[in-house]
Amino acid sequence: MSFQSQLKDHLGDYKISNLGILEDGFWRSKPYRHILPEELYKLNILETIRDEFWDYFESQNALKMHRYFYHLNSSQAMCFNLFYPFIMNNNRYLNILLGTLGLPTNGVSEASFEKVIDKPEGTNFDFYIGYENGMQILFEVKLQESGFGSAINNEERNKKFKRIYKKRMRNIISTRFQNRLVFFKYYQLIRNLTYLGYNDKTHLFFILPFENKALENKTSELIHFLIEGKYKDRVNIQFLENLVSDLVKKCETAGDDLLKKHFDWFTSKYIILSKGSVKTEKPYT
Numbered sequence: 001m002s003f004q005s006q007l008k009d010h011l012g013d014y015k016i017s018n019l020g021i022l023e024d025g026f027w028r029s030k031p032y033r034h035i036l037p038e039e040l041y042k043l044n045i046l047e048t049i050r051d052e053f054w055d056y057f058e059s060q061n062a063l064k065m066h067r068y069f070y071h072l073n074s075s076q077a078m079c080f081n082l083f084y085p086f087i088m089n090n091n092r093y094l095n096i097l098l099g100t101l102g103l104p105t106n107g108v109s110e111a112s113f114e115k116v117i118d119k120p121e122g123t124n125f126d127f128y129i130g131y132e133n134g135m136q137i138l139f140e141v142k143l144q145e146s147g148f149g150s151a152i153n154n155e156e157r158n159k160k161f162k163r164i165y166k167k168r169m170r171n172i173i174s175t176r177f178q179n180r181l182v183f184f185k186y187y188q189l190i191r192n193l194t195y196l197g198y199n200d201k202t203h204l205f206f207i208l209p210f211e212n213k214a215l216e217n218k219t220s221e222l223i224h225f226l227i228e229g230k231y232k233d234r235v236n237i238q239f240l241e242n243l244v245s246d247l248v249k250k251c252e253t254a255g256d257d258l259l260k261k262h263f264d265w266f267t268s269k270y271i272i273l274s275k276g277s278v279k280t281e282k283p284y285t
Helices: 001-019 038-044 050-059 075-091 092-101 157-168 182-183 188-197 215-225 227-233 240-254 258-271
Strands: 023-027 030-032 106-114 122-129 136-143 202-208 235-239
Touching: 001 258, 023 038, 030 227, 038 050, 050 075, 075 106, 075 122, 075 136, 075 258, 092 106, 092 235, 092 240, 136 188, 157 182, 182 188, 188 202, 188 227, 188 240, 202 215, 202 227, 202 240, 215 235, 227 235, 235 240, 240 258
Parallel strands: 136 202, 202 235
Antiparallel strands: 023 030, 106 122, 122 136
C-alpha cells in the first residue's frame, strides 16, 4: 500500500476516533473518509491551538486558505499545525523550534506563513523566518504529495522564464539543466532553489515525511542533480517524523506540558511509521 493510501486510511480513522465525526466529506462528488464535511474545516487545526490560530488567521489579510483545506491530508493545515505553536503569543516558543533546527535564536525579525519575498516573481514559501542581519530561512512543507508541481509552458510563463528565471538559474542550477524543458517539469522546486541566490544567508528547508518514499527519494535525487555544489550546504531536508520527535523531547526538557501535548496530538494525527524505519536528516551535501 502506498504512503498516500496509508495516510488516507489513518486520517479516516482519526476523523472518527479523535474528532468524533462519522460523516464523510466530498471531493468531485464522491465521499471520502479522510475528508471533513467542508463546513467543519476549522477542525483541521488541532484543538490545542484551534481558537488562537483562527483568531490569528482572520487578522492576516494576506493569508489565504487553500481550496482543499478541509481535507485532513492538507499540507497547508499540517504546516499551520506544525509551526503556529511557535509564533503564538508573540513568538513565545520560537526558540524551541530554532534550537531544534540548529538555527540562531537571537535577532529574529519575522516569522510568518505564505511569505512572498519577490512580488513580481510570486513564489510564496509555506513558512518563513527572517533575521535582522539579512539571514532568512525558507520552508517548503510536503505531506501526501508524490512530487513537486510542474507547469505548462504557455506564452505567459515562457515570457517570465526569459525575463526572470533564466538569469536566476545561472550559477545555482547546474548548467545542463538550465533549459525550459527541465524548468517547467520541476517548476516549483527550481523556483524555490533559485532563492538561494538572494544572498549567502538564505537557507532552504524541505520538510517531508520519511515514510513518503516516492517524495523522499525524488527530492534527494533532484537536488543532487539540479543544484551547483556550493549552494548545497544551504539546503536541508528534514524528515517530519524526526523533527516532531525532537520537538517533543525539547518540550519535555523545557517542562512545557501544553506544547508537548500539542505535539503528542500532532504525532497521533500525522505520523505513520513502518517497522524498522531508519530516518536520518541532514543538510543536503
